[in-house]
Amino acid sequence: MINIFKPRTLTFYLVKSMDVLELLSELVSFNTVNDPNKGIKPSKECPRFIKDQLDSWDIESEIIERSGYYAVYGEIGDGTPRLLFMAHFDVVPVNLEEWETDPFELTIKENKAYGRGSADDKGNVAAVMLALKELSKEEKLNGRVIFAFTGDEEIGGAMAMHIAEKLSKEGKVPKYMINADGIGMKPIIRRRKGFGVEIKVYPRKVKVKGRVREIEFEPKTPVVETRHAAYFLPGVDTHPMVALSHFLRNSNAVAISLDGAFIKGNVIPGKVKLKYVEPGEGEEVEGDLSLTALLKAIVPIVRAPIKAEKYSDYGVSITPNVYSFDGSHVLKVDVRAMSYSKDDIEKTLREVLNFNLPEAELIIKENEKAGYLFTSPDDELVRVTLRILKELGEDVEPIEGPGASDSRYFTPLGVKAIDIGPRGGNIHGPNEYVEVDSLRKMPEIYRRIALSLLL
Known part of the structure; x- marks a missing residue:
């Protein structure tokens, strides 16, 4: 060395x-x-x-x-x-x-x-x-x-x-x-072209009787080691936020809070940790139905059938890379597509959210001068x-x-x-x-x- x-x-x-x-x-x-x-x-x-x-x-x-x-x-x-x-x-x-x-x-x-x-x-x-x-x-x-x-x-x-x-x-x-x-x-x-998507929901607290647990997820990139969102390849790589969403969708858990090594919109987090309550015997704990619904919605969001203007080897990629809370739950999603306009992206994501998270606010950022x-x-x-x-x-x-x-x-x-x-x-x-x-x-x-x- x-x-x-x-x-x-x-x-x-x-x-x-x-x-x-x-x-x-x-x-x-x-x-x-x-x-x-x-x-x-x-x-x-x-x-x-x-x-x-x-x-x-x-x-x-x-x-x-x-x-x-x-x-x-x-x-x-x-x-x-x-x-x-x-x-x-x-x-x-x-x-x-x-x-x-x-x-x-x-x-x-x-x-x-x-x-x-x-x-x-x-x-x-x-x-x-x-x-x-x-x-x-x-x-x-x-x-x-x-x-x-x-x-x-x-x-x-x-x-x-x-x-x-x-x-x-x-x-x-x-x-x-x-x-x-x-x-x-x-x-x-x-x-x-890259598009920045923000999905926002406000807390809905609920009392749940059960046991408090934690679970962690990390990215897995067995072929190309990278954290760049654009290099992430579904079917080969494992995104920790998508894995977390899949976990919640296959359980009756209620999310309490989410922490992680969140860096920026186009960087896959190195680790995410979900604190949740598993309903059943135990003490009464405060969970958040909005956070739970937001995290569950990640799976359909990353599979949104967004259309592009031109062919791409990588198709359209959608990765949820940043979560934050400042009075509201905000999920930042990186979208890549051979498209100039955000119109089709906004229309498709709104359709997904209307079915899974109708109360969510959707903001899509783009630079109109970029192609x-x-x-x-x-x-x-x-x-x-x-x-x-x-x-x-x-x-x-x-x-x-x-x-x-x-x-x-x-x-x-x-x-x-x-x-x-x-x-x-x-x-x-x-x-x-x-x-x-x-x-x-x-x-x-x-x-x-x-x-x-x-x-």
């Missing part, structure tokens, strides 16, 4: 010959957790480091601020904008109890580099930065390369939306986009990427990615886009890692793709 230690001073120490692993080590050391539920957002420290490092390579950039979130934006070359590179430096929260290493210190074990953001998405930030370093030396680029490193992708990507609007207003919308926010070294050409990723495998960007990957020993095919990404703000503008990134695992979960040999190829892959499109 190797721990890579990093200097932490107010004036950053810039290593001009820094390789991708050293740069990733620096980036991981910044705690850039995004957790709106706790009022936590990335500081200016990490984007300042990115800008300072680019400055040291004579690459001009600026730090953009919007609503307390930051991005590093810049351009290389002259002429018509042809290509956009984008990656994000913010990360999802961590549950320290589940990590075997320090999530904010890059730790290498054999071919895996562990750390929060190593795969999603700081490894890509490092790789794109090094690709830009080499591209900035080119004198015959036929067009301009735009780049942006954003700090709010994990909570919706408003900064990417702002940059898309900025480029549209300035007449700088590029023809192509490489969104360095993928995994597996395979070009992702399809990705669904989904759908690029033809015959597009020049895809063909060039596949050729270069093959030249570097990666004989792969284009795929669909489970989760959404910031490319969805640019595809409605007519931009041809792919998402791509190195091999890794445990995205959004404990012990996230990137494969070292894969990451070391990425700067050259990004450089060659850009040159093929610009020379």
Whole structure:
């Protein structure tokens, strides 16, 4: 095991010959957790480091601020904008109890580099930065390369939306986009749009005679270890909230309270614990009929027959990932579909709730300016990427990615886009890692793709 230690001073120490692993080590050391539920957002420290490092390579950039979130934006070359590179430096929260290493210190074990953001998405930030370093030396680029490193992708990507609007207003919308926010070294050409669903009910207390018991459920992902909701595959994986719902539906138990390791809307909780009363002999206990009904409704909710506009390998996924109580019981559900509009989703879920939980309030949140990723495998960007990957020993095919990404703000503008990134695992979960040999190829892959499109 190797721990890579990093200097932490107010004036950053810039290593001009820094390789991708050293740069990733620096980036991981910044705690850039995004957790709106706790009022936590990335500081200016990490984007300042990115800008300072680019400055040291004579690459001009600026730090953009919007609503307390930051991005590093810049351009290389002259002429018509042809290509956009984008990656994000913010990360999802961590549950320290589940990590075997320090999530904010890059730790290498054999071919895996562990750390929060190593795969999603700081490894890509490092790789794109090094690709830009080499591209900035080119004198015959036929067009301009735009780049942006954003700090709010994990909570919706408003900064990417702002940059898309900025480029549209300035007449700088590029023809192509490489969104360095993928995994597996395979070009992702399809990705669904995400919708945030909230279901709210108010308490209905009831006295029940019986025994108080507790039961816990944990996620089981026997094939692909991840906590990312978009990667969850019903029929293979076990969602703790769905298992809990199935338990209640097959008993006469009345829920008292629910606790769990809830993190955010698109992260499967690491554990949930239900306190309930089993009717029968015993003392009189206060239960909650509304909480019971809400939890029982999860099974039909995740099986709601939502229709999509286009085909997806993953179909429509529905995962209930966050529960909270603040005067009312609130369940947050992550929905992914190849759809632009929330209308069909709202209609179908309302039908499910009318049958199972008619008193519930239903709120569906979407970004109307976001679309989904759908690029033809015959597009020049895809063909060039596949050729270069093959030249570097990666004989792969284009795929669909489970989760959404910031490319969805640019595809409605007519931009041809792919998402791509190195091999890794445990995205959004404990012990996230990137494969070292894969990451070391990425700067050259990004450089060659850009040159093929610009020379």
